[in-house]
Amino acid sequence: MTEETKGRLTTRNIAMPADTNPAGDIFGGWVMSQMDIAAGICASQRSQSRVVTVKIDSMSFLKPVKVGDILGVYTKVDKVGRSSMKIHVEAWVRRNRINNREKVTEGIFTFVALDEEGKPTPVPRAEDLPDYVAEWVDF
Numbered sequence: 001m002t003e004e005t006k007g008r009l010t011t012r013n014i015a016m017p018a019d020t021n022p023a024g025d026i027f028g029g030w031v032m033s034q035m036d037i038a039a040g041i042c043a044s045q046r047s048q049s050r051v052v053t054v055k056i057d058s059m060s061f062l063k064p065v066k067v068g069d070i071l072g073v074y075t076k077v078d079k080v081g082r083s084s085m086k087i088h089v090e091a092w093v094r095r096n097r098i099n100n101r102e103k104v105t106e107g108i109f110t111f112v113a114l115d116e117e118g119k120p121t122p123v124p125r126a127e128d129l130p131d132y133v134a135e136w137v138d139f
């Protein structure tokens with residue numbers, strides 16, 4: 001049985017030659033930044049506020065990413081605290097424009113919702129969110 005993606009497709013990007021390490025594969029920091037961007041979109045939609053990354057757990061690099069791969073990042077809200085949110089993040093690639101997807105990384109990113117002054121602010125209850133959020137965010 002083939003593995004399924006977990007969460008909602010949040011960003012898609014193409015790995016470019018400028019993002020390679022000296023060995024010619026895509027630099028892990030580029031992949032992590034794509035994951036951070038996607039998780040930040042998910043967390044800010046869930047909290048309806050600005051957010052910051054405070055922690056990255058269980059980060060696994062499972063397979064290399066190559067130039068030309070299309071990287072899709074999937075996100076899901078795993079847990080909500082008072083002002084913090086744990087976001088499950090997976091990155092998958094499509095290689096050579098074929099329909100075959102492979103999971104290349106996964107991790108848990110923790111974000112904190114901030115108010116206008118940059119102080120932690122409570123995440124709203126799911127039932128208080130505007131309807132459109134459910135179309136965007138898997139929670």
Ligand SMILES: CC(C)(COP(=O)(O)OP(=O)(O)OC[C@H]1O[C@@H](n2cnc3c(N)ncnc32)[C@H](O)[C@@H]1OP(=O)(O)O)[C@@H](O)C(=O)NCCC(=O)NCCS
Nearest residue numbers: 052053054055080081082083084085110111112118119120
């Ligand atoms: C986010 C920040 C304002 C929180 O400040 P703080 O004084 O720790 O605030 P609090 O102690 O009230 O904690 C707020 C929440 O964050 C959580 N938290 C803070 N640091 C955490 C960490 N390292 N790991 C996990 N959770 C963390 C707390 O558990 C708490 O969660 P809860 O509200 O759901 O109970 C502060 O840690 C900060 O500015 N960090 C830098 C973030 C940043 O710049 N990220 C980008 C790096 S390039």
